[in-house]
Amino acid sequence: MNVQDILSAQVNEAVKNIFDVDLETVEFQPTRKDFEGDITLVTFPMLRQIKTSPVKLGEAIGQYLVENNKDISKFNVVQGFLNIVLADQFYLDFFGSMKDNTSFGKTPEGEQSIMVEYSSPNTNKPLHLGHVRNNLLGYSVAEILKASGKKVYKTQIINDRGIHICKSMLAWQRFGNDETPETSGLKGDKLVGNYYVKFDKAYKEEVSYLLAQGKTEEEAKAEAPILKDAQEMLRKWEAGDKEVVELWKTMNQWVYNGFEETYQKLGVDFDKNYYESDTYLLGKNVVAEGLEKEVFYRKDDGSVWIDLTADGLDEKIVLRSDGTAVYMTQDIGTAIQRVKDFHINGMVYTVGNEQDYHFKVLFLILKKLGYDWADNLYHLSYGMVDLPTGKMKSREGTVVDADDLIDEMNATARKISEELGKLDGYSAAEKDELYHIIGLGALKYYILKVDPRKRILFNPEESVDFQGNTGPFIQYTYARIQSILRKAEFDYSQPILAYNLNDKEKELIKQLQLYPETILLAAENHSPALIANYTYELVKVFNSFYQNVTILGTEDETEKKFRVQLSKAVGDVIKSSFELLGIQVPERM
């Protein structure tokens, strides 16, 4: 039971005793900085039930609380706000209970299990900044859900089939001269991506040739021979043509190797990969079931639809007239398959907001089909990452490549670190590792601190900041704390039972208290941004403490021990919260 619940009960009691009224609501909020107090009772809403002035009511309740609760040392009333001051002992007790708790803030794993899907790339081109946002969000939300007591499985569905990969394959056959990642020294995904661009170039040339021949644009685009060949290749693939399937396997493997390298650099991972080549036929039997249950209906041409106009949506196709599956069919089938595979009660889909409509429809269909877990599906919908020049487009080469971006961040971290020159005694390898931690920390924090729903405008010219509300700022604070702990060569483990807290210390403990509820809130909202902002607040308060209060230099032994303990606890929470964001923290920087 937290303070608020206890106080709430006591306020009810007070009002019952003094005014003989049963309160409907008791509202608290943190006390504003300009007033003395820790927690504030808002008395306005009570005035509906109690006919008196807000000030008199506040005074009466305050008086009662001070007399009946040992944790409350004093109070003051400003207008309708009863500011309550909690005793130092209350904070010391809390601090004593959390300081050595290595899983402070986290909820033990319970019954609920959930699958988080993220990344889900196509295999015809390398990962770019948009995927980076997706990966960071998905990974972090998975970690946050774990910390809130869920069993979590991370997955990606790899879009390994379709016309797009055939385009790369065809271009490689035509123009590749048997180039491989080994012979070219190129990362596999980059190599395959190059051929996707080459296909597009050749295709455009053919289209303009056909246009010059007098074809309409529509005709030219549909009739370009190279496109026809790619479509033919897809047909062969679907028919299981040996040669095509071999090439497909080879080139996809190059891409997977390349992706794996990028994932490793990014520090994300998956418990299970689903491949579209395995799942694209799933869902057709569900369509048959849905037809029986009359959730779906068949049109004259044989195509199958669902009518969602009563739900404010449109009619949506779930099976083509030729009996083949569409995107929706596949997603229905895959969802059901995953529940079978992992016995999960819910799923989170990390997919851009351009697919809001698709997921709204998908979830609704699954609900109409009668799956009880359909209520626990969540589309983690995030805004696009745009460049100052507009949208990123792979085919036009206006993308920020994930690998390049990571390298640039590392280089910036290196440059700043070298200028500051604080790393005496570190080997070259240790330094490189540190630059990666800092560079990636800057990038991850930059992306995760903003509300997922918002679009991000990324300007490659202006590099990501390393000062202020940034990853490195928080990492730096962590490193400072570790430096103090290294220097504190005495036993500071004994709990401090009595101590007079100063303002900075008290503020720090208050901020530590917020960590558990912040995790729960972040999990509920699927928002790493809440964790990022919480950590930033904590770090700001600590830096103010650090700069204004002597820690190791103080004479008083109790004071010294307490301050070291407090610093350590803050460091532990920084590390813990940054783990939820997938960001590492350095011992020095």
Next chain:
RNA sequence: GGUCGCGUAGCUCAGUUGGAUAGAGCAUCUGCCUUCUAAGCAGACGGUCAGAGGUUCGAAUCCUCUCGCGAUCACCA
């Protein structure tokens, strides 16, 4: 056109049960390295919370309308 999302300081963003004088960082300007790491601290400057109505003791927050930006409404995925 229908639907969904967004609009807060010059820029990037917080502001989640409606609460007190709307907060940070960057940028600009002042101070602070002889004491635990200055990627820091202390401070100044900066606001029509897109606009207009409404609900309420009280609205950046809830409702309605308007404007702006984006997405989406494919037998593509």
